[in-house]
Amino acid sequence: MFLEHFGFTRRPFTREMPTEALLAMPPFEELAVRLQYMVTSRAFGLVTGEVGSGKTTALRALYDQLDKVRHRFIYIADSSLNPRAFYRDVLDQLDLPVPYHSREMKRQFEQAILTAYQQEGKQTVIVLDEAHLLSAKMLQEVRFILNFHLDAAAPLTFILVGQAELRGMLRLKSFEAIVQRVQMRYHLAGLDQEGVAAYIEHHLRYAGATRPIFAEQAVQAIATLTRGLPRMINNLAAACLLDACSRGQALVDEATVQRAAAELQETTGLAAVGSPW
Ligand SMILES: Nc1ncnc2c1ncn2[C@@H]1O[C@H](COP(=O)(O)OP(=O)(O)O)[C@@H](O)[C@H]1O
Ligand SMILES: [Mg+2]
Secondary structure (H helix, E strand, O other), X not given: OHHHHHOOOOOOOOOOOOHHHOOOOOOHHHHHHHHHHHHHOOOEEEEEEOOOOOHHHHHHHHHHHOOOOOEEEEEEOOOOOOHHHHHHHHHHHOOOOOOOOHHHHHHHHHHHHHHHHHHHOOEEEEEEOOHHHOOHHHHHHHHHHHHHHHOOXXXXXXXXXXXXXXXXXXXXXXXXXXXXXXXXXXXXXXOOHHHHHHHHHHHHHHXXXXXXXXXXXXXXXXXXXXXXXXXXXXXXXXXXXXHHHHOOOOOEOHHHHHHHHHHHHHHHOOOOOOOOO
């Protein structure tokens, strides 16, 4: 009923959008270009952004675009990561045996990355997502990984991705050595009003909509309430569609947005993570 009501062929505002269908405009496009650059220049990169701004989605797109013959992509999102678990995880993902002793693990890790490059022509790309949750001990270990990275022969791209507080964490004196080595950084900001309009339009079109569904003032209200953060836009826009549908309205107007926002706030605090479907 919901799909028919709006003439959709699939549900809009879900997180499952294939990467080739993603919206390619600033700031998403700016981040994509920088991620590509980090890979081609084997850089150490730092990416920050508010929760739900599109960081992990950009990494998913980077992975899909990478030439798998020439790159190995290792993605880790584990808040309780410690150095041992890091080396174990990397070696595991590379299908290599995991030695018991930490020092041996590190040696294997370096060896594996060098061998992959020298013998198979494969460059390793390591991404630590949710890095703002990492312990000081793990961040200190990043220094060691970067030491290896400095070695001219090291064919490694290393990217730390996390919420804005990651920058604050790294400002501590003990992490100075890490910060000094960041070769490229990017902060993914929320969309501006125009961006929010394009975002909503894009997701609606992807769902098969053939007519405008959100009134201009509704879009403005969504932009203000969500600060332009995609995951919040998804949640609020989806709630708006349900509200309009249940009332038999063809159009989402400003009143719909206010009602949907009030309801979301009550049930999830609006900043809720994840979409209703
Ligand atoms: N370029 C994009 N085009 C379309 N939708 C996007 C794009 N980037 C992010 N999104 C939407 O925003 C949601 C949240 O993004 P996500 O990458 O999970 O945020 P973060 O990792 O910063 O918390 C995604 O599920 C997706 O629906
Ligand atoms: Mg994420």
